[in-house]
Amino acid sequence: MIGAAVALSAAALGVLATTQTAVAAPPAPSTDLGPNVVVFSPDMPQADIQAKVDAIYSQQVDNEMGTARYALFFKPGTYGSAANPLDIRVGYYTEVDGLGQDPTGVTINGGVTATGKDGSGALDTFWRSVSNLTIHVVPTADACHTGNEMWAVSQAAPMRRVDVKDYTTFMPYCENPNYASGGFVADSKLEGGALNGSQQQFYVRNTDLGTGWSNGVWNQVFSGDVNAPAQAFPAQPYTTLTATPASREKPYLYVDANGAYRVFVPSAQTNSVGTTWANGHTPGTSLPLSSFFVAHPSDSIAKINSALAQGKNLLVTPGVYDVAQSIAVKRADTVVLGLGLATLTAQNGAVPMTVADVRGVDVAGLTFDAGTVNSPTLLRIGTGHHKGGPHVASAADPTALQDVFFRIGGPHVGKATTSLEVNSDHTILDDIWAWRADHGVAGSVGWTVNTAATGVVVNGDDVTATGLFVEHYQQYNVVWNGERGRTVFFQNELPYDAPNQAAWQHDGLNGWAAYKVSDRVRTHEAWGLGSYIFTNVDPTLHATQSFEVPNTPGVVMHDMTTVALNTNAGTIDHVVDGVGPAATGAVSGKPQTVTTYSNGVAQY
Numbered sequence: 001m002i003g004a005a006v007a008l009s010a011a012a013l014g015v016l017a018t019t020q021t022a023v024a025a026p027p028a029p030s031t032d033l034g035p036n037v038v039v040f041s042p043d044m045p046q047a048d049i050q051a052k053v054d055a056i057y058s059q060q061v062d063n064e065m066g067t068a069r070y071a072l073f074f075k076p077g078t079y080g081s082a083a084n085p086l087d088i089r090v091g092y093y094t095e096v097d098g099l100g101q102d103p104t105g106v107t108i109n110g111g112v113t114a115t116g117k118d119g120s121g122a123l124d125t126f127w128r129s130v131s132n133l134t135i136h137v138v139p140t141a142d143a144c145h146t147g148n149e150m151w152a153v154s155q156a157a158p159m160r161r162v163d164v165k166d167y168t169t170f171m172p173y174c175e176n177p178n179y180a181s182g183g184f185v186a187d188s189k190l191e192g193g194a195l196n197g198s199q200q201q202f203y204v205r206n207t208d209l210g211t212g213w214s215n216g217v218w219n220q221v222f223s224g225d226v227n228a229p230a231q232a233f234p235a236q237p238y239t240t241l242t243a244t245p246a247s248r249e250k251p252y253l254y255v256d257a258n259g260a261y262r263v264f265v266p267s268a269q270t271n272s273v274g275t276t277w278a279n280g281h282t283p284g285t286s287l288p289l290s291s292f293f294v295a296h297p298s299d300s301i302a303k304i305n306s307a308l309a310q311g312k313n314l315l316v317t318p319g320v321y322d323v324a325q326s327i328a329v330k331r332a333d334t335v336v337l338g339l340g341l342a343t344l345t346a347q348n349g350a351v352p353m354t355v356a357d358v359r360g361v362d363v364a365g366l367t368f369d370a371g372t373v374n375s376p377t378l379l380r381i382g383t384g385h386h387k388g389g390p391h392v393a394s395a396a397d398p399t400a401l402q403d404v405f406f407r408i409g410g411p412h413v414g415k416a417t418t419s420l421e422v423n424s425d426h427t428i429l430d431d432i433w434a435w436r437a438d439h440g441v442a443g444s445v446g447w448t449v450n451t452a453a454t455g456v457v458v459n460g461d462d463v464t465a466t467g468l469f470v471e472h473y474q475q476y477n478v479v480w481n482g483e484r485g486r487t488v489f490f491q492n493e494l495p496y497d498a499p500n501q502a503a504w505q506h507d508g509l510n511g512w513a514a515y516k517v518s519d520r521v522r523t524h525e526a527w528g529l530g531s532y533i534f535t536n537v538d539p540t541l542h543a544t545q546s547f548e549v550p551n552t553p554g555v556v557m558h559d560m561t562t563v564a565l566n567t568n569a570g571t572i573d574h575v576v577d578g579v580g581p582a583a584t585g586a587v588s589g590k591p592q593t594v595t596t597y598s599n600g601v602a603q604y
Helices: 002-018 046-060 301-309
Strands: 037-040 070-074 077-079 086-089 094-098 106-113 128-137 159-164 184-186 201-205 219-223 238-241 244-248 252-255 261-266 268-272 284-288 292-295 313-316 320-323 327-329 335-346 353-355 362-369 379-381 399-408 418-422 427-436 454-458 464-471 478-480 485-493 515-517 524-533 542-548 555-564 571-576 592-598 601-603
Touching: 037 046, 046 070, 046 086, 046 094, 070 335, 094 335, 128 252, 184 427, 201 464, 201 485, 219 485, 219 524, 219 555, 238 524, 244 427, 244 464, 244 485, 252 335, 261 335, 292 301, 301 313, 301 327, 353 362, 362 379, 379 399, 399 418, 418 427, 427 454, 454 464, 478 485, 485 515, 515 524, 524 542, 524 571, 542 555, 555 571, 571 592
Parallel strands: 037 070, 070 094, 077 106, 086 106, 094 128, 106 128, 128 159, 159 184, 184 201, 201 219, 219 238, 292 313, 313 335, 320 335, 327 353, 335 362, 353 379, 362 399, 379 418, 399 427, 418 454, 427 464, 454 478, 464 485, 478 515, 485 524, 515 542, 524 555, 542 571
Antiparallel strands: 244 268, 252 261, 261 284, 555 592, 592 601
């Protein structure tokens, strides 16, 4: 039945795109952004808007491993009303954005809704986003999902630059079970407060939480927020930093006063609190769309690279791009912005994208898929880290990645030694999900099928990660070799599918740590880190520890949590460096914690 429904929806979409009889197609953008960028304006009949978003949702609601990608853009103005709300349901690979310069530019009276489904809750509610608009919640016929602003998601489903005038819930309370497993909110204002509910872990950055935040399960992290919960770990699972150490908001497409498309690139911030737009326009630089090469899946990589070499930025329209040679970013301050979760798939063992040793590059809104031939990495930032050599990086103009996601397997077999390699200093990693798939289409996952040693390797100095999700890799999930690194929020599941202990051990240790700081690093700090175990092939497996760091005063780890996910889930023997209680099936679901660890000393 699901397959038939999806096929019918796809057919309906074809009718909508080619005729004017059932639903009028929205006017095309003045620049060719591809067939899967849909632009709405306030003067369109609301019934037409509702029909179009419903048709896309019907196609995408269960299309987790499909190839369709969509970006839904709303020009400045008001959509829906109290009497006739606009209900925007958001499925897989769908981006919903306002085209105002600020969130106040577009108002939705209704809701922008992401939910789970009966049987799994929101555990697999991935790969979608909402940004840059204001929401006045108006209940519709399905009052359960739209009585509040419901954004019940897990990984790779960010909410950015959103002003919700009413109550927000991140829990899929209409579904049974109502589990959810991780989310990311930044630069937003949730005026009615927020319900965390069943979210196992969550990160909120530079957001005004209005009347506050309720509930928590294992690992809730807040930085630079207004009205955030007070620091309370481990009595409550709240890790709260007054300010965000370093941040750079994601670039975004908008329409200027003359109706022209532009891309706004926010400025970097240090020790920031609250939204960038609380007191006026977000600080930054506005770029005309003419400064971008607008790429489509039919464009060759040679054509894309030629445009980059001529000084163009890169706008990647929705679709899946097969990449058999690296897209090479060589110019400082180049912006690479993907729309609709555009996906770059490695072919023949290629590295899909490389960034040279230059400052200020911004890569945002892209998904990187491994291919069937092993790639050394999927995204390389900088060519190498040379101590004592020239340093072109700058804290004032850092390279930044926002909403960049990686997959090893899932939609097809994938193999890559590493997913993300960061060699440049002063790089910001903001909402990164690196996933060695634990499920997917038949034959795409398995210990010897979708192979990947490490998710993220950081060799650069002064790198800051704000929202780092790395899961299921076969060796260390994260390796941090650079100095003065900082991580604010880390979420991890160890690999499910190791066939036996002999296949998952090294150097006399069982398993591999989730987060490894190199023994030679002298300064590193991290806050709010969670690592979980569920070894469903061999439940007798052990991991000696989830966190492994050098015993030196300059390395400080705050608020670490390990959890065994069920009664037959495998065991994490210690939290960090051989200390801390065991997470085992006997205490499944119960967090095992260390509050502070430095220089070999743990505090509980």
